[in-house]
Amino acid sequence: MGLLETVGRAVGTLGGPPFRAISERRHARSLHAEGICLLAEVVPIQTDPPFTAVAERLAGPALVRLSTATWRGGREWPDILGASVRFRRDSRITAEAAPGDQDVLFATLRHVWTLAPAFLSTHVHDWLQNDYYGLAPFTVQGIGRAKLRLTTLRGMPQRHGSRVQRLRDAIFEGRALLTFEILPREHGLPHTWTPLADLFLRDEVRLDPERLRFNPFRDGLGIIPRGFLHATRLSVYKQSQEGRTEH
Template identity: 40%
Template sequence: MRFFEAIGRAIGGVLSPVAWQGSLLRGARLFHPDGVVYCAGVKPLAVEGEVGALAQRLGGPALVRLSGGIWRWRSANVERRPDVLGIAVRFRNSEEVTPAANAGDQDLIFLSARRLWLLPIAVFTTKTRDFLDNHYYAQLPFDVEGFGRAEFRLIPLRASTVKGNRLERLERSAAAGLALLRLEVRRRGARARWMAVADIELYEPVDIDQDTLRFDPFQAGKGIVPSGLLQSTRLSTYWASYLGRLLGARVRARRASARAARAARRARRRGQEE
């Protein structure tokens, strides 16, 4: 293990209790608590060289979760609040729609902010009313098999042209075959050029248990491995957040069951009295 990655894991261990308790109290992910999941297809664009080899590995079925970063979606005016948006992609080997990841799956997570340190600015510059009207960046570096140190981004090919809230716009764009995200890669460095890897087409929303659906940047079955100190902090904090929301979901289920049992007892008593 590299020295800085070891330091990152230690920092992640310190932050894990915060992630666990935050998710437990919120009853959802600490960040990106609410989202919608789409089944998708990945069409490789590059055919030659290092980028072509990467594109061929990523081609096939995918699951894509689109989410708000901060707010729950219960509020009617949530889209008008400053926020960042997120897109998590699982490149899959199987067409099966399931929250469980297989050994050969690859997860990548993107935010509508170019860099982590630009998040306070991105909160106010993100176009929160349309998922397809923002650029998304994986932000931190990866070691890519056959390519080297790299960065990734997602570029929607067109903004939504229909009216409605952001979920309605997204669903209508997908139904029309217009919900397209282009995955691009570049070598680490501000002057490196972005190269097209593949197009990701969103097909339709799917009903899936989002409490157990866990996107993990260290799920690297297709050779895209997180690298560096900041990436290493995510290993334990993501697990802690996942365990916190699972426990919160169980607590909510038990409370709901208890409320239902009490309501049934009250109904039986009223029936006996009558």
């Protein structure tokens, strides 16, 4: 573990109790408390080595949770939207993770210091009109250090209704799609975003929110979070999840 990750864990330990208190008071996640869970099919995109092996590892079923960061009750006010993905080895979609699963968490801001402008630039009325970023670097097996993001289709006809209704309409029409992309940070690899897989959102699923717990350090497919920001999450997520159960 590097110096920045050690410092990050210490900062996370100090910051964990407030998140726990918020979760206890809300009886829900302190952040991204309201969302919708979806069954997804992950289809690799044809690409060149060394990306091919990573794309093939992603193939199969996935659980996607699209959420708001701050507001509840369906309020479509300025906010950060989130996309949490669990790549599954088992075709059954349940709230509990299984050995070999991989969780990757994304949000509609490129960097933590762009938090304020992201509140204004995020398209809060439609989950499928935003790109979602992994914020901090990862180490990806077969690639090395890299950044990750999910992109959405552009130029589609404007949908109407609430954010949830727009998503349901897109699923019904077969237009609900997220594309998983990687930006290598290693010497010798192209420093451009490379699409690896398409996530086709197939259906809405109902899961127990108390049992559904995404963990950014669940790395069954060899996607390992690195750096200060990810390290702060270790205690913060643990404290927040424990606070949700104490009511």
